[in-house]
Amino acid sequence: xxxxxxxxxxxxxxxxxxxxxxxxxxxxxxxxxxxxxxxxxxxxxxxxxxxxxxxxxxxxxxxxxxxxxxxxxxxxxxxxxxxxxxxxxxxxxxxxxxxxxxxxxxxxxxxxxxxxxxxxxxxxxxxxxxxxxxxxxxxxxxxxxxxxxxxxxxxxxxxxxxxxxxxxxxxxxxxxxxxxxxxxxxxxxxxxxxxxxxxxxxxxxxxxxxxxxxxxxxxxxxxxxxxxxxxxxxxxxxxxxxxxxxxxxxxxxxxxxxxxxxxxxxxxxxxxxxxxxxxxxxxxxxxxxxxxxxxxxxxxxxxxxxxxxxxxxxxxx
Amino acid sequence: xxxxxxxxxxxxxxxxxxxxxxxxxxxxxxxxxxxxxxxxxxxxxxxxxxxxxxxxxxxxxxxxxxxxxxxxxxxxxxxxxxxxxxxxxxxxxxxxxxxxxxxxxxxxxxxxxxxxxxxxxxxxxxxxxxxxxxxxxxxxxxxxxxxxxxxxxxxxxxxxxxxxxxxxxxxxxxxxxxxxxxxxxxxxxxxxxxxxxxxxxxxxxxxxxxxxxxxxxxxxxxxxxxxxxxxxxxxxxxxxxxxxxxxxxxxxxxxxxxxxxxxxxxxxxxxxxxxxxxxxxxxxxxxxxxxxxxxxxxxxxxxxxxxxxxxxxxxxxxxxxxxxxxxxxxxxxxxxx
Numbered sequence: 001x002x003x004x005x006x007x008x009x010x011x012x013x014x015x016x017x018x019x020x021x022x023x024x025x026x027x028x029x030x031x032x033x034x035x036x037x038x039x040x041x042x043x044x045x046x047x048x049x050x051x052x053x054x055x056x057x058x059x060x061x062x063x064x065x066x067x068x069x070x071x072x073x074x075x076x077x078x079x080x081x082x083x084x085x086x087x088x089x090x091x092x093x094x095x096x097x098x099x100x101x102x103x104x105x106x107x108x109x110x111x112x113x114x115x116x117x118x119x120x121x122x123x124x125x126x127x128x129x130x131x132x133x134x135x136x137x138x139x140x141x142x143x144x145x146x147x148x149x150x151x152x153x154x155x156x157x158x159x160x161x162x163x164x165x166x167x168x169x170x171x172x173x174x175x176x177x178x179x180x181x182x183x184x185x186x187x188x189x190x191x192x193x194x195x196x197x198x199x200x201x202x203x204x205x206x207x208x209x210x211x212x213x214x215x216x217x218x219x220x221x222x223x224x225x226x227x228x229x230x231x232x233x234x235x236x237x238x239x240x241x242x243x244x245x246x247x248x249x250x251x252x253x254x255x256x257x258x259x260x261x262x263x264x265x266x267x268x269x270x271x272x273x274x275x276x277x278x279x280x281x282x283x284x285x286x287x288x289x290x291x292x293x294x295x296x297x298x299x300x301x302x303x304x305x306x307x308x309x310x311x312x313x314x315x316x317x
Numbered sequence: 318x319x320x321x322x323x324x325x326x327x328x329x330x331x332x333x334x335x336x337x338x339x340x341x342x343x344x345x346x347x348x349x350x351x352x353x354x355x356x357x358x359x360x361x362x363x364x365x366x367x368x369x370x371x372x373x374x375x376x377x378x379x380x381x382x383x384x385x386x387x388x389x390x391x392x393x394x395x396x397x398x399x400x401x402x403x404x405x406x407x408x409x410x411x412x413x414x415x416x417x418x419x420x421x422x423x424x425x426x427x428x429x430x431x432x433x434x435x436x437x438x439x440x441x442x443x444x445x446x447x448x449x450x451x452x453x454x455x456x457x458x459x460x461x462x463x464x465x466x467x468x469x470x471x472x473x474x475x476x477x478x479x480x481x482x483x484x485x486x487x488x489x490x491x492x493x494x495x496x497x498x499x500x501x502x503x504x505x506x507x508x509x510x511x512x513x514x515x516x517x518x519x520x521x522x523x524x525x526x527x528x529x530x531x532x533x534x535x536x537x538x539x540x541x542x543x544x545x546x547x548x549x550x551x552x553x554x555x556x557x558x559x560x561x562x563x564x565x566x567x568x569x570x571x572x573x574x575x576x577x578x579x580x581x582x583x584x585x586x587x588x589x590x591x592x593x594x595x596x597x598x599x600x601x602x603x604x605x606x607x608x609x610x611x612x613x614x615x616x617x618x619x620x621x622x623x624x625x626x627x628x629x630x631x632x633x634x635x636x637x638x639x640x641x642x643x644x645x646x647x648x649x650x651x652x653x654x
Contacts, residue, residue, distance in 0.1 A: 014652075057470045058463060058653040077470045086467050092460035096332045105330075109323035110468050149464065 002070065004157050004188045005032035005055065010064030012050055012212075024050040026212035028064070032190055032205070034156075037179050039203035039220070040192040041292075043302045047212040048192050052088050052161055057081075069157060082110065085150030086159040092142075095135035099126055099145050102134060106149055120148040125174065139166030147175070158182060161192045176202050200292040210300040220292065227290045227298065232268055234260040234275075235284035242280050249274045261288065320469055324482040333451045334486075341444050341494060348436055349501040356424035356509045367419035374414045382411040424510030426502060430523045431596070437498045438530030438595045444494075445487050445534035446558060449541030452483050454551030463653055476648050480542055480641075487538040491531035499527070529595050529626075536633055543637075543644035561587075581622060590632045593624035 007030040013021040025047045032038045042048045053059040055066055057077045066073050071080045093102045103117045121127045124144040134142065143166050150158055164172045172195070179189045179202060193199055199206065199220075206223055208216040216223050235258065236242040243260055246253045251271070252263040262271055268285055275282060296302075328334055385398040385407035398407065456462040469475045506512045545554040566586050573582035583589040583601050593599040600623040607617035 014654075053652075053654065056467060058466060060650070060652060074470075081468065081470050084467075088463060088467070093464075094331070094455070094459055094461060097330065101330060105323045105327055106464070106468060108326065109320050109465065111319040 002034055003031050003067070004034045004069050005030060005038075005190065006065075006067040007031075007051070007055065008065045010051065010054060010066065011062045012047075012054060012059065013062055024212055025054070025061070025064075028209065028212055029214050029217075030207050031217070032188065032207075034188045035183060035186060036204035037183055037189045037191060037202050039199040039206040040190055040209070041194075041196070041199060041206055041296055042209035043300050046209045046300065048209055049089055049161060050212075051209065052086070052159060052192065056084075056086055056088065056159070058088070082153060083156040084159065085153050085155035085157070086161075087146040087150050087163065088159075088161045093134045093145065096133055098131050098133055099137070099141075099148075100130040102145065103148060103152060106152055110153060112152055116152055116154070120151045123151060123178065124148040140168060140171050143167060144171070147178075155187060157188050157190070159190045162194070163191065164193060164195055164198060172198060196291075196293040196296055206292070208296060208299055215299045216295070224290050224292065224295060227295045229263050229290075230265050231261055231263045231288040232265060232271060233284065233286045233288055234262055234271060234282065236260075236275060236280050236282055238280060241278070242275055245278045245280065246271065246274060259284070320475065320478045321482050324479055325486065328452060328482060328486045331452070331455070333455065334448055337444050337448050338490060338494075341440050342497065344440055345437075345494070345498055345501060348433075349505060352424060352429075352505050353509050356422065356505075358509060358511070359420055359423060363421055364416075367416055370419040371414050371416055374419075378411050378414065382407055385410065424505060425513040426506040426510065427513030427515060427519055430502070430519075431526065433498070433502055434523065434526040434530060435592075435595055437495065437527060438533050438591075441491050441494060441530050441534035442537040442591065444490070445536070445538030446541035447555070448487065449483055449538035450545040450554030450558075451541075451551045452545075453479060453542050454545035454549070454554060457545070457549040458551070466653060472649050473645060476546065476645060480539065483538055483542055484535050487534055488531060491534045495527045495531060499523075526595065529597075533591060533594060536637055539637055540640060543640040546644040547640075547647050580620075584624070587633070587636070589624055590629040593629035594626055594633065597626045599624050 007028060010025050010028040010030075011023070012025040013023045015021045028047060028051060030040075030051070040048055040051070050059060054061045055068065055073065057074045060074075068077070069080050069083055071077075073080065097105075100117060100121065103120065104114065106112075107114055107117050118127070121130050124147050126141065126144050126148060129137065129141065134145065137145065143163060147160065147163055150160065164175055167175060176198065179191070182189055191199065191203065203220055205219045206217065207214055208223070216226070233256075234242065234246075239255060239258070239260060243253050243255050246260070246262055251265060251274075254261040254263070265271060268287065271285060272282060384396065385401075388394040388396045388399040389401070389407055398410075401407070401410065453462075456465065465475065466472065503512075541554050541558070544557050545551055548554060548557070566588055570582055570586065573579040573585065579585075581601065581603050589599060589601075600621060603620045603622065604617045607615045610616050
């Protein structure tokens with residue numbers, strides 16, 4: 001698989017009038033291979049949108065190199081943009097134009113056949129409302145229109161910033177199916193989203209960014225495995241005695257309100273056997289496999305702490 | 318060409334452009350109706366009434382002339398005509414009335430054309446500025462510019478295509494409005510007045526006046542476009558324009574002329590150059606030093622000066638070039654966040 005996005009050492013600072021400059025990207029790296037759905041994750045203000053804007057030539061980087069579909073950008077951006085469909089943040093359209101006119105104008109600007117407009121309207125499920133003004137659309141319908149505009153070019157690379165924003169559960173599922181279908185037809189999809197369950201379901205690989213730096217990347221399974229500490233949730237009638245037995249046997253044990261968490265255990269059978277020898281019989285033994293949300297919160301340092309409200313960082317989103 | 322095609326459709330699909338066109342046409346109609354209501358062709362009845370007024374005036378004048386001559390022939394006589402103002406005779410004071418004086422005012426195209434075409438140029442200038450500013454300003458505020466850059470990342474050609482489309486659109490609109498305006502004026506001349514001495518030279522001069530009005534509209538459209546590009550919103554451009562009119566044209570004129578006593582203050586205002594461009598030349602008379610006369614009055618010297626069309630074109634062109642260069646540089650370099 002050849003990479004479609006290669007970013008190396010990207011830095012970007014925003015100058016602020018009368019204040020110190022604000023560093024949005026701090027040596028960020030990213031590699032996305034072709035023919036897959038790639039999740040691009042990060043908390044608000046971590047630099048996701050700045051990365052996408054820089055990659056698409058909307059923002060000028062301070063340092064670093066980037067390649068899109070193998071071509072160095074921003075130098076050759078005009079040559080590769082016809083092969084890239086993108087929506088960045090929530091795209092807005094002229095409220096008094098109809099959905100069809102909005103897409104028609106883009107198709108004309110891109111020298112595309114007008115028949116493509118009907119195709120993409122059908123793909124995103126907007127055919128019946130195409131003649132209505134955009135101002136009458138719901139947030140989800142505007143999002144569909146944005147996706148339609150990105151699909152117009154039949155892109156090799158589709159970059160979508162929060163495409164599920166405003167969509168109902170049915171719409172989210174449709175979007176997921178659409179992406180799978182696009183990948184099956186050879187398109188690479190880069191997806192920025194906060195809906196981590198959705199990302200875990202749909203993405204083949206992820207990049208996680210925090211404070212302008214890459215903190216994790218690779219296939220989803222690898223990223224999850226890297227955070228797998230071999231933990232098990234254990235429930236027994238006598239928690240205190242069970243904790244003491246397991247600790248004495250060399251396990252790393254944390255006590256919860258109604259359960260124990262036993263870490264660094266290679267074989268769950270060892271927990272069963274150790275407790276059974278002391279006549280302690282399990283009522284539950286569950287492997288605590290990390291999910292993407294837990295990994296994300298841990299890696300980005302955004303795990304909620306009781307009694308403390310996280311403040312939005314002073315960074316560009 | 319595809320960008321130009323798309324931009325051309327976008328320009329005239331926009332509600333703002335259509336509303337502005339409708340407003341200009343409505344204002345044209347309002348001016349035309351105002352003229353039509355206040356003037357009418359001279360009828361036989363008008364002539365009868367005027368004739369009666371002239372005769373009455375003549376009789377009164379004959380009496381006054383006789384009284385004046387009597388007072389002048391008798392040095393001891395006292396009355397309103399003795400003494401007469403220096404250098405005047407009774408015959409000079411009481412010239413026989415003419416019938417024209419008592420006829421209703423007539424609207425004559427050749428006499429009114431300059432004022433009417435100035436109205437056209439002024440309205441087109443406002444139309445150009447508003448449409449130019451909104452055309453690019455709305456793209457910034459709606460996020461449409463970001464969308465467009467994702468399709469056309471070469472920024473300078475994109476902005477040039479947008480500007481070119483705008484100017485072509487304003488030129489076509491201006492031409493259409495000029496034809497409409499000429500039609501309205503012809504209709505007024507036909508139904509409520511007359512054409513006057515309409516030679517080929519006069520028609521050519523009027524047509525050129527209209528073309529200069531269209532050129533002024535193009536200049537203001539480019540100016541509005543450039544300011545909105547730098548300020549990234551329509552409101553920024555309109556704010557600059559309104560601020561300029563209030564602060565520079567109104568308050569600045571007061572300060573320069575009345576407080577700082579700067580000579581020829583009009584040369585600092587764009588309105589002077591716009592007027593000079595439309596009228597080919599605009600003349601001013603600036604008062605200089607005043608001296609007290611032996612009779613106790615004041616005698617002031619005046620300097621007559623003017624701004625020519627070429628001078629106006631140079632100043633407006635230079636300003637436009639600077640603002641456009643600024644807009645293109647900012648657009649090429651700025652981060653679209």
